[in-house]
């Protein structure tokens with residue numbers, strides 16, 4: 001006898017969601033997911049976990065977070081890789097990424113933000129103003145950061161809608177920047193201690209560092225299998241794993257990703273593949289892609305290529321480096337957090353040669369035939385840095401395609417034509 005589905009409406013209502021609008025959002029999601037994901041052939045069996053996670057995206061995981069709060073824990077929202085999840089977890093918090101990947105309530109958003117704001121900012125503001133995101137409504141604190149101008153000014157408006165703490169991220173990586181960033185981590189610790197009513201100790205921080213490192217190690221293991229030719233997993237599925245990493249339960253996620261990595265290692269051993277052996281191999285670099293932003297990967301892979309690597313925040317920038325686990329005292333651990341996070345190469349830094357090195361190193365390690373630069377329109381840091389990426393790729397002899405887009409589907413036809421022409425050029 002099949003079990004009746006859980007009724008989450010009382011929970012959504014208690015969070016203050018706009019239920020009719022939320023119903024409309026939840027009705028759209030399975031269609032988007034089905035179109036992008038469920039017509040793939042020879043998917044790894046382990047991806048059924050992510051099908052389940054997606055089917056419960058506003059259900060089971062939100063219930064877990066509410067149970068966690070009821071047991072005395074906190075839920076903390078973030079928008080950026082620079083916010084250390086380890087400190088949130090050490091202080092009894094569950095970290096949830098609040099970046100959104102769909103156009104929502106833009107009519108409300110454009111009353112307070114310029115129309116020519118990047119889609120990522122408009123989207124998270126739209127989800128908040130439209131009251132359709134249970135994760136945003138469950139948060140005890142939301143942590144912003146001074147990365148790009150659009151985000152930091154939008155946070156001033158978000159401050160009226162949610163309890164907010166903004167970290168000042170330096171924009172260079174010199175000695176005084178490292179001092180500033182360390183003091184910002186300490187300021188975050190004080191705020192989170194206040195919100196959680198707990199104290200940061202060497203013991204709880206060491207445990208959190210190990211747990212989050214394990215999550216990153218699992219993603220490293222999964223993504224290492226994509227170096228194989230033919231690729232054992234589609235780019236779309238690998239992207240989904242990183243997207244889910246931002247809000248799933250950490251130990252469960254780590255176990256599931258390790259299980260999929262084991263399956264992929266076995267596939268590599270026998271040459272099992274998800275795309276034709278001669279499918280062009282691509283690297284995608286640029287701005288992050290949050291759920292349900294699968295547009296670009298979908299059209300690339302439907303055009304016959306396979307994405308085997310990404311230099312993005314929903315990609316290698318998230319998992320490629322770990323926090324040093326050697327320090328045993330609190331000051332040493334905070335130093336290790338400072339170093340790990342400041343070593344991320346986001347385009348909001350100047351100059352940012354480390355990102356070019358990462359793109360070319362990944363392109364070579366993953367033996368790609370071409371690089372796709374995916375950047376959101378009106379994202380000044382990444383759109384301007386696209387020239388430096390193009391020059392680095394040219395110097396390395398790797399063809400590039402530049403895609404500047406947003407979350408709408410209006411340009412899919414035109415982008416597909418450009419991607420197909422790029423793939424033809426590569427194949428020639």
Ligand code: SF4
Pocket residue numbers: 079080081082147148287288313344346347348
């Ligand atoms: S692209 Fe930069 S600002 Fe955006 S999430 Fe990544 S690190 Fe943060």
Ligand code: SF4
Pocket residue numbers: 118119120121147148149150151287288376378379380381382
């Ligand atoms: S995509 Fe660009 S403009 Fe948009 S939030 Fe990220 S860094 Fe800022």
